[in-house]
Amino acid sequence: MATAKNRPAKQSDFHVKLARELPPLLDNMPLDFEAKDDWLATMRCDKGAILKLSKILSERFIFEHFSLVTAVDRLDKFELIYHITSYQNHCMLEIRVAVPKDDAKVPSVTPVWGGANWHEREAYDMMGIVFEGHPDPRRILLPQDYLYFPLRKDFNMEGE
Amino acid sequence: MRSKDFMSWADDWFGRVMKKGPIGRGLDHLLTDFWTWARVNSLYPLHFGIMCCALEMAAASGARFDAQRLGVIYRSTPRQCDMLLVNGPVSKKLRPDLRRLYDQMSEPKWVVAMGECAISGGPFWNTYSIVEGVDQFIPVDVYIPGCPVRPEAMLEGFMKLQDKIRKERKGALTEEMV
Numbered sequence: 001m002a003t004a005k006n007r008p009a010k011q012s013d014f015h016v017k018l019a020r021e022l023p024p025l026l027d028n029m030p031l032d033f034e035a036k037d038d039w040l041a042t043m044r045c046d047k048g049a050i051l052k053l054s055k056i057l058s059e060r061f062i063f064e065h066f067s068l069v070t071a072v073d074r075l076d077k078f079e080l081i082y083h084i085t086s087y088q089n090h091c092m093l094e095i096r097v098a099v100p101k102d103d104a105k106v107p108s109v110t111p112v113w114g115g116a117n118w119h120e121r122e123a124y125d126m127m128g129i130v131f132e133g134h135p136d137p138r139r140i141l142l143p144q145d146y147l148y149f150p151l152r153k154d155f156n157m158e159g160e
Numbered sequence: 161m162r163s164k165d166f167m168s169w170a171d172d173w174f175g176r177v178m179k180k181g182p183i184g185r186g187l188d189h190l191l192t193d194f195w196t197w198a199r200v201n202s203l204y205p206l207h208f209g210i211m212c213c214a215l216e217m218a219a220a221s222g223a224r225f226d227a228q229r230l231g232v233i234y235r236s237t238p239r240q241c242d243m244l245l246v247n248g249p250v251s252k253k254l255r256p257d258l259r260r261l262y263d264q265m266s267e268p269k270w271v272v273a274m275g276e277c278a279i280s281g282g283p284f285w286n287t288y289s290i291v292e293g294v295d296q297f298i299p300v301d302v303y304i305p306g307c308p309v310r311p312e313a314m315l316e317g318f319m320k321l322q323d324k325i326r327k328e329r330k331g332a333l334t335e336e337m338v
Contacts, residue, residue: 142289143252
């Protein structure tokens with residue numbers, strides 16, 4: 001059984017295929033594709049190309065499961081981290097998207113994976129990142145009339 | 161006279177004679193001990209659990225501690241309740257709904273804040289989503305400290321509330337104190 005300890009550290013054939021076929025489909029964008037082991041691979045993506053990349057991954061490479069999107073405050077920028085999985089090809093892909101603070105808008109991937117719906121609402125709720133094209137762009141955990149985005153680093157309770 | 165008109169006429173007459181007139185005051189004066197006895201021995205709290213104190217609430221009503229011998233029977237609708245037992249942190253999203261539950265309860269009603277979270281916010285104090293104490297928007301009669309509250313402390317709190325009701329000596333018909 002492949003657990004985290006005894007999993008082979010080399011990349012799988014599917015990772016080689018992804019690293020070879022993805023850049024030409026995305027206008028040779030720098031992806032920094034890196035396979036961690038035979039299961040997890042990481043890459044980065046420009047925020048404008050995330051919807052195109054999602055469609056390619058979903059339709060061409062059969063990534064059927066969207067695990068999560070989470071937002072991180074890196075002080076100079078936001079970072080969105082998508083985890084998507086292809087169980088057929090035994091691969092989990094971690095996509096990091098840098099989002100500038102002064103223009104925190106990202107295309108929504110909810111039309112591609114319905115599971116992204118509430119995760120994107122939560123990212124908006126806590127970090128204030130606007131997902132364009134989202135079918136239901138409301139807050140999800142906090143009251144609808146809440147004024148702040150509490151997980152940002154510059155939020156403090158005194159300023160509330 | 162139609163039946164609807166009769167009902168409103170009868171309500172008016174009853175209210176005028178019983179609630180505002182001397183008959184109501186006299187009956188209250190005679191029967192206050194009975195009303196108080198009835199209230200003290202039938203404290204129905206709302207079956208409304210927010211967080212882990214709700215487990216202690218269940219334990220206190222179980223066979224070992226048996227809050228039912230004090231007349232504490234949990235009801236599932238606020239319209240049948242006398243006591244609102246707030247047991248847990250009230251988030252800002254829950255606040256309007258809890259206020260609405262309180263407003264739906266019929267008079268007379270009492271509120272018990274149970275546990276640190278309901279009293280002051282507890283370990284979640286000074287965070288972005290928690291109301292710091294339920295007494296910021298609902299008048300509270302009895303505070304029961306503990307994190308979580310022991311069932312013995314809950315029974316003590318219920319008895320404190322019973323003492324308070326005994327000392328209130330409110331009539332059932334008129335709003336005045338007897």
